[in-house]
Amino acid sequence: MITKSAILAATQNGLNVFKHYIPFDFKLGKNFKNPFYDDKNASCNVYYDRHNLCFKIKDFGNPDYSGDCFAFVAQIKGLDVRRDFLQVVQSINLDLNLCLDEKPDNFIPQTNFKKKSKTQSVSTSNFQKIKPVSDHIIKTIAKPYEFTEKAFSQSELAFWKTFCISEKTLNYFRVRSLSEFKSVNKDNETYELQATINEPIFGYIGESYVKLYRPKSRLRFLYGGQIPANYCFGLRQLPNRGDILFITGGEKDVMSLYAKGFHAVCFNSETSHIPPDIIEMLAHRFKHIILLYDSDETGLSASEKHLAVLEKYNIQRLVLPLAGNKTEKDISDYFAKGNGRDDFQRLIIDLLNTKYAQTMTLIKSCEVDFYNPPELTENIVSVNEVPLGTQGNLFCITGGEGTGKSNYASAIAAGTLAEDGFEVDSLGLDVQANRNGKAVLLYDTEQSENQLYKNTTLLLRRAGRKSKPEWLKAYYLTAMSRRERLQSIQDSMDYYHHFFGGIQLVIIDGVADLVRSTNDETESIAVVEELYRLAGIYRTCIICVLHFVPNSFKLRGHLGSELQRKAAAILSIEKDTQNPEFSVVKTLKVREGSPLDVPLMQFSWDKHKGMHVYRGEKPQKEKEKRKEVELTALAKEILADKKRFTYSELLQEIELLMDVKERTAKSYIRFMSENGIVVKDSANTAYYILGKL
Structure with a gap:
């Protein structure tokens, strides 16, 4: 098992970890900009904590990045340092090629990495002395190597520029131009390479290895040291979060994409194993992971295999429109042919079109067509020209026990029955008459058959009707289960919509009785969403009578909260504190404007008429006081x-x-x-x- 102390001992108390992941040289104690987010100010530094005897990072701009090397690595990899600590130390071990899991007791051998400065000469005798000290360690220590860096020549920069890669990008990805390189072959024989104008040597520099890239040589790739098993070029340059990440076939492709503003990584080759732990980490950080391998036979075959193996991570594949030959097969060649970012973006959109074809087909019908405007929404219920109940929306009436909510909703229904020459007292509301004979549906979940019959009779008398029109339907649902009630409402609305050519108004008196508990969030959301859907399908207004006492401007329970969000208007009815015989109607919500600016309406029982009657608006002074x-x-x-x-x-x-x-x-x-x-x-x-x- 890899221990924390072993990691610290192998990395100069954590300093090498910071040097590995921070993509530029920094000085201890000196502030720099954090490269893992859009840091505006240089307020981040690495320092030695004498109390804990290890190096730490302090970021005043974003404290999430502060802490020791383990907390830092966890943050940039999207992990929890406590819950995922084992994964954190394994990542450090693999990324820095510490090989701690391969050594007994976490033995740390002497490093065999040697990097020469530009002015040093190569000493073959010294070079040959770098040998393993025992047969046991010889299997885990990489072959020794040495190289000498030099400045990029103009011809070398011109080569990279063909693929839109600048010197700044090369430095950012730790790519160097080498003048010479020495190592040993499989027979432990020393060999030496010298760079020339016609055969340049570039090095992808790691902590204890170098990968050589010789684009104009017969043998293009060579290695020095030991390439990590989870080699992933470009990983340290990725942001903490992003939209699209490409997995390419080579390092040049990664930098070419970066130059165009895209994020990318590559593994050692297209046929290399892709570690699931790395993909899982990347899938957590990026919305899309897309395989972008070469368009030749090898690349197509390898990407197909990776798609199958990584299926559970929802990996996608983008095939470039290239011939697939030596000069026209990868993304670098694609850009070298003159294609730009916009051209490549169109390929991405085509890929997303395929992925989201079904979704986009479904949502297309919901898109607003400005060339074919929708039908104007009619106001079914309003007050002083302020819309309350409109087609395709919910309208909520709430209040405590005995405040007159059911009678108030009944008065609204009576307004739809108005005939020429008869003025219906709809208790202060303006209600659109049902001139076209559409269905008006009343569902009561609390009252008995006898009580609903009395209320409906009173409703007809309020509307001046001697008989019930065929299109007015009233149902008591107390005998049904909650599930049956909602199903009955759904089915009967559909039937009457077709039978009467539309639905003018729906009233559900006791909407809370459609759910088992008003505090059941899942069930409450489902019922309200279904009612809202039905209102939209049948282009009607559904009035929901909710027997709650509102808490200030909020309705209680999950059902109340969901109605608060979905309803176009909410009216609250309460007894007048000064005159308890009167009920006062307050507006809690209107779709447009202020609910506090809507007048306070009053109604009370009239013994002579045998019904509730409208008593006018409360004075302006009362409205201001409210x-x-x-x-x-x-x-x-x-x-x-x-x-x-x-x-x-x-x-x-x-x-x-x-x-x-x-x-x-x-x-x-x-x-x-x-x-x-x-x-x-x-x-x-x-x-x-x-x-x-």
Whole structure:
């Protein structure tokens, strides 16, 4: 088992780990910009923690990156340092080629990596002395090697430029131009390579290895040291999160894609094993992982095999429109032919079109067609020209026991029965008459057959009707189970929609009885979404009567919360505190405008008429008083825990709690400020605090 202490002992107390993953040279204690996110300020540094005897990183810009080398690696790989610690140390062991899992007791051999400066000469005698010290270790220590770096020549830079790769990109990926390279072959014989104008040598530099790339030589790839089993070029240059990641066939392709603004990695070759742990980590960090191998026979065959092996990670494959020969097979060749980022982006879109063909076909019908505007939505119920119940929407009426909710909903239904010459008292609401004889459906989940018969008779008398029209249907659903109730509503709505040529209005009195518990989030969401779907399908308004006492501007329970989100309007009915014989109708939500600006309506029982009658609007003074009381309660609720809010924070909280638009929320803050409900903090005027009420 690889231990934490073994990792620290093998990496200079963690310093080598930071040097490996941070893609540039840094000085201890000196601030630099964190390369793993869009760091605007140089406020990140690596330092030695004398108390814990290890190197750590401190990032003042993003504390998530602060900590020891293990926490740092976990963060950049999208892991949890505690839960995934074993995976973290294994990643460090593999990425730095420490080979700790191959040594007894985590034995750490002397390094055999030697890198020469530009001015050093090669000493063959010294070079040949780099030999393993025992037969046991000879299997795990890589072949010794030496190389000498030099500056990129103009011809070398011109070669890379063909593939849109600049010198800056080469340095970022730790690619160097080499003047000479020495190593030993399989027979332990020393050999030496010298770079020439016609045969340049480039090195992909790792911690304890180098991979040579000789593009113009017969033997193009050579290795020095020991290539890690999980070799993944470009991994350390990836952002913490991203959209698309390409897996390519070679390092040149990775850099060519990077130059065009795309993220990519490659393994040692197209036929190399792709470690599942790396793919799992990458799948967590990127939305799409796309195989982009060569268009030749080898690349196509290898990508097909990888697709099958990695099927559970939802890997995709993009085949380039290239001939597949030596000069036209990979993404570097694609760009070298003159194709740009936009050309490649179109290939990606074509791939996504294939992937999302079914989804896009389904969603196409939901797209707004500005050349063929939809039919205008009719207002079924309104007040003072403010829409409350419209086609395709839900309209909620709520309140406590005995406040008159059912009678109020019945008065709305009576409004649809209005005939010429008869004025229906719909308790202050404007209701569109059902001139075309569409279905009007009443479903009651609480009352008995006798009670519903009495209510329907009263409804007809309110509308001035001597007999019930055929298109008015009233059902008591108390004898049915909750599941049967919803199914009956669904089926009967569909039937009457076809039978009467449409549905004018639906009232569900006791919508809470369609679910087993109003606090069951899953069931509540499902029922409300289904009702909203039905309203849209049949282009009708569904009135949901909810027997709840609202908590301020919010409806209680998951059912109430979901109705709050979906309903176009919500009316709350409560007894008047000054005159309990009167019921007061308050608006909690309207789709457009402020609910506090809608008048307070009143109704009460008239013994002479034997029904509830409209008693007019409460005076303007009462409306202003209600506005002050409600906004005072709102301010206390918002400022209960957090005592200070900026203007933007306060605006956001009001929009969220009251479900109003920004313009309305701003008017509320202005009202609260003018009436001393909230005031500027004397210590810091950028904040609002609760006023002295």
